[in-house]
Amino acid sequence: MTSAPPPSSSTSGLRVDAERNRQRIVAAAREAFGEHGIDVPLEDVARRAGVGVGTLYRRYPTRADLITAAFETKMTAYADAARQALADPDPWHGFCGYVERICAMQAGDRGFTTVLTMTFPTAKQFEADRDRAFADFATLVERAKSAGKLRPDFVTEDLPVFLMANAGVLAATTDAAPDTWRRLVGYLLQACAAPTAQPLPDPPAPRQLYRAMLRATRHQRDRS
The missing domain is CATH 1.10.10.60 (Homeodomain-like)
Structure with a gap:
């Protein structure tokens, strides 16, 4: 041969x-x-x-x-952040630190701000990292609830809502008042604390939120 x-x-x-x-x-x-x-x-x-x-x-x-x-490395860092938050011995501190860190990643990169609110079904590794982050975040949420620090009606689907809200604030204020997002995140985390929790409207169903993210993805592609 x-x-x-x-x-x-x-x-x-x-x-x-x-x-x-x-x-x-x-x-x-x-x-x-x-x-x-x-x-x-x-x-x-x-x-x-x-x-x-x-x-x-x-x-x-x-x-x-x-x-x-372009964002493969950053999405991996996003997933690693959740794993690092789980290593925090204080579940509430880990939860707050994770939300602040992810929102800071948004603030530091205008592109990533949008990418975190989108989905890419054909990018297998990219979405696998996102799924890994989401699974670890779900564990982090349950730990913070079990510790009595996170409001009991918080659901994992609230995080994409936070990110979409943060993306909107960043889009409106980055040039004129670039630290405004920090105040928003402070408000959101205070609202998450169990001792101050008041009843909330029902969250969107996971399927509804996924459809909203797909719509955002299609909107971006249509503009390309």
Whole structure:
């Protein structure tokens, strides 16, 4: 049985160039999305990366493909934050610290602000990290409730609602009053405390919230 011939130097060079272009595109997308949000024209991303727009589209055929590539590392950090919050011996402190940390991640990156309120069903690893974060957050919620610190009617679906609210505040105030989001988060966490809890309207059903996030995703794609 004859072995396959080794790749030619020209083939290896093309692979190196392709990987270099990929890294440039992802880095440029992170920068552009972080500064201007995920609606930034992809032609601008290609220009920043120093590649043709055709090269960008060959590697990332849709905006969603590029978004998930650009925010893959940050989504992993998002999932890791929940695991770290679980390690806090004080469940209430861990809960509050996690909500503050995730909202701070939103505030530090205009693109991630939107991505956290969207869903990407075809990006398996991306959504797996989100699912891991959600599962750990659910455990964190139950621990804080068991400790008598978190209001008993808090549900995990409230976190995406918090993130959508924070995204709206950030969009309205980032340029003029960039720390306003901190006040919102302070209000939200005080409202979560069990000793001050008052009855709330019923939360949205998980299916309703998922549909809302899908609608936001489609809205972003339609604008691309």
